[in-house]
Amino acid sequence: MAPGNSETACLTVYNEGQIGFSSTMRVTLADGSQILFDVLDLMITDADGNRLYTGKLKGLQNTELGTLNGGQSESFYFTVGFPAECGNEYQNLNALINFVIEAAESPFLLQVLWEPPLEVSDVNVREGTIMPVRFHLENNGEYDTVRRGLDLIISGVDGNDSPVQYIFSVTEGTLLWKESPQKPYYELPLLDTRIYPLKSDSYYTATVKYGDLVLGTTRFKSGH
Structure with a gap:
């Protein structure tokens, strides 16, 4: 991905249980370049286009994704951007990133x-x-x-x-x-x-x- 470009991918979360849950997401750098990880931008939207997060990728920490009832699913869209001002120091760098979703039961919904x-x-x-x-x-x-x-x-x-x-x-x-x-x-x-x-x-x-x-x-x- 060249500076100034972005890529979007979809993640669908399923609740195969009977009880609803609320969920949060955080990101970690599993392997690769720390400086590349620090500079990337991220935007997360839901299926209706509502923005759930906009900022640096590294800043995604315990961001709320909302609640999901038993037997339902919801899709989220992740757009990762490489800032246009980035120079040659980022050439040939790569980063392996983990998106971690943590869910907690919401029995009183x-x-x-x-x-x-x-x-x-x-x-x-x-x-x-x-x-x-x-x-x-x-x-x-x-x-x-x-x-x-x-x-x-x-x-x-x-x-x-x-x-x-x-x-x-x-x-x-x-x-x-x-x-x-x-x-x-x-x-x-x-x-x-x-x-x-x-x-x-x-x-x-x-x-x-x-x-x-x-x-x-x-x-x-x-x-x-």
Whole structure:
């Protein structure tokens, strides 16, 4: 690359897990010329053209790349420039550079928003009724549009005061994902208390889990 020229390359970061993460990037000189490493310019942009970094290549230290949800990917564009004022002292020099990405889980990006009747904690549900359970996921203030392998767990006691857990899963098809451009949601169409017995005057907890991560809980009471 001659002085005054630049080259651009694309790097795509994948999150193959279930939990979102935030990431930062730093650069190190693995081998080669220190003076060449010190003089090179760098610009990083995302897929929308937003600039994430502009400056000397050596100055890229713990620069934030943003957050990436589970199952998603994002591309970044790196433009390395060789300043036009560089002279003959840089001829035949080379540098091997490592770009290091460090990721940290961001488990609190997702939040459960319950729909009626469970939007109010401690609501009474009559014994023997068929109750729909519906909720949304919110991701940084916006409705989450990614279908996720969630579990809905309803725990309490049965008619004999023995502990019970009723588990409904997106993976197994017992918890449904309803795709919608405005407000996608998860739904247990019928919590039939004749099939899943609830004891009168007892409290039950509804918990949404994403793997081992608890995203939200609410409580309701089984009435007469």
